Amino acid sequence: xxxxxxxxxxxxxxxxxxxxxxxxxxxxxxxxxxxxxxxxxxxxxxxxxxxxxxxxxxxxxxxxxxxxxxxxxxxxxxxxxxxxxxxxxxxxxxxxxxxxxxxxxxxxxxxxxxxxxxxxxxxxxxxxxxxxxxxxxxxxxxxxxxxxxxxxxxxxxxxxxxxxxxxxxxxxxxxxxxxxxxxxxxxxxxxxxxxxxxxxxxxxxxxxxxxxxxxxxxxxxxxxxxxxxxxxxxxxxxxxxxxxxxxxxxxxx
Numbered sequence: 001x002x003x004x005x006x007x008x009x010x011x012x013x014x015x016x017x018x019x020x021x022x023x024x025x026x027x028x029x030x031x032x033x034x035x036x037x038x039x040x041x042x043x044x045x046x047x048x049x050x051x052x053x054x055x056x057x058x059x060x061x062x063x064x065x066x067x068x069x070x071x072x073x074x075x076x077x078x079x080x081x082x083x084x085x086x087x088x089x090x091x092x093x094x095x096x097x098x099x100x101x102x103x104x105x106x107x108x109x110x111x112x113x114x115x116x117x118x119x120x121x122x123x124x125x126x127x128x129x130x131x132x133x134x135x136x137x138x139x140x141x142x143x144x145x146x147x148x149x150x151x152x153x154x155x156x157x158x159x160x161x162x163x164x165x166x167x168x169x170x171x172x173x174x175x176x177x178x179x180x181x182x183x184x185x186x187x188x189x190x191x192x193x194x195x196x197x198x199x200x201x202x203x204x205x206x207x208x209x210x211x212x213x214x215x216x217x218x219x220x221x222x223x224x225x226x227x228x229x230x231x232x233x234x235x236x237x238x239x240x241x242x243x244x245x246x247x248x249x250x251x252x253x
Contacts, residue, residue: 001024001025001026001027001029001061001062001155001156001187001188002024002025002048002059002060002061002155002156002188002190003024003059003060004021004022004023004024004048004057004058004059005022005057005058005059005060006020006021006022006056006057006058007020007021007022007044007047007048007054007056007057007058007059008020008021008054008055008056008057009040009043009044009047009052009054009055010055016212017040017043017212018040018043018044018047018054018209018212018213019212019213020057020213021044021057021209021213021214022214023207023214023217025156025188025190025205026188027155027186027187027188028182028183028186028187028188029182029188029189029204029205030178030179030182030189030191030202030203030204030205031188031189031190031191031203031204031205031206031207032191032193032199032203032205032206032207033045033190033191033192033193033207033209034193034196034199034206034207034208034209034231035208035209035210035215035231036210036231036232036233039209039210039212040209040212041160041192041209042083042160042161042192044192044209045080045158045159045160045190045192046080047059048066048078048156048158048190049066049074049078049080049158050066050067050071050074051080061077061078061155061156062077062155064077066078072102073102075101075102075152076102076103076152076153076154077154077155077156078154078155078156078157078158079099079149079150079152079154079156079157079158080149080158080160081142081145081146081148081149081157081158081159081160081162082145082160083160083161083164083192084165088133088134089132089133089134090132090133091129091130091131091132091133092120092125092128092129092130092131092132092133092136092144093116093120093129093130095133095144095145095147095148096116096119096120096125096144096147096148096151097112097113097116097151098148098151099116099119099147099148099149099150099151099152100112100115100116100151100152102152115151115153116151119147119150119151120147122147123143123144123146123147123150123177124143125140125143125144125147128140128144138165138166139165139166139167139170139174142162142165142166142170142174143174146159146162146174146177146178150181150185154187155187155188156187156188156189156190157178157181157182157187157188157189157190158190159178159189159190159191159192160192161192161193161194162174162175162178162191162193163175163193163195163198164194171195171198172198172201175191175198175201175202176202178191178202179202179203191203196223196228196247197246197247200220200223200244200245200246200247201244204219205217205218205219206218206219206220206222206223208222208227208231209231210230210231215227215230215231220245223238223245223247224238225237225238228247234249234250234251235249235250235251235252236248236249236250237250
């Protein structure tokens with residue numbers, strides 16, 4: 001579904017934020033991008049869809065190289081939900097309909113309207129459809145931004161810390177919803193996330209970024225205490241609790 005080869009990025013020539021990043025992800029997979037603060041995780045997802053222009057490297061989605069595509073065409077392949085979303089003076093319906101912008105020529109078609117209605121219902125936002133986005137709570141706003149991204153009907157969904165402003169229950173509900181969407185729609189989801197236990201619960205693969213490069217990439221076999229300790233510089237224990245792997249930090253003090 002998505003292949004990333006030799007992706008490098010820097011804000012200046014002297015310091016590489018990302019250096020030769022390479023990984024791939026298949027359809028219906030959720031990929032967690034992991035690493036400490038400043039590791040370049042958010043920069044990585046912005047380079048994938050060319051919000052930031054990589055210094056070198058290529059990104060393919062279903063065999064198409066994104067560098068050769070126009071911005072509108074990229075938006076038909078990839079959707080991005082930023083870490084922080086602002087509430088605009090739009091209704092929820094209009095905000096979700098904006099996700100159809102890559103397909104709209106002059107005005108929304110009947111198909112665009114129907115897709116918007118379907119996604120609003122699926123995201124359980126029907127009761128909010130005519131409310132203004134700037135009146136919503138953080139959790140409600142995050143669901144609207146996810147709904148807008150899904151309206152693009154992407155093959156790859158990029159999420160930058162989608163649970164950062166959510167309470168405990170909404171964190172789990174949001175990622176459960178994302179995982180179900182990935183499976184049902186057969187799209188690749190790439191998630192920047194800090195919570196290792198949320199990542200273990202809802203993601204299929206894990207990409208550790210350390211010192212600008214990929215330190216480890218794979219399934220549960222890479223979520224080891226030694227890998228986590230090296231990347232985050234803290235002792236941890238990975239244990240099973242009721243059949244679920246759990247990361248327990250063990251700080252020195």
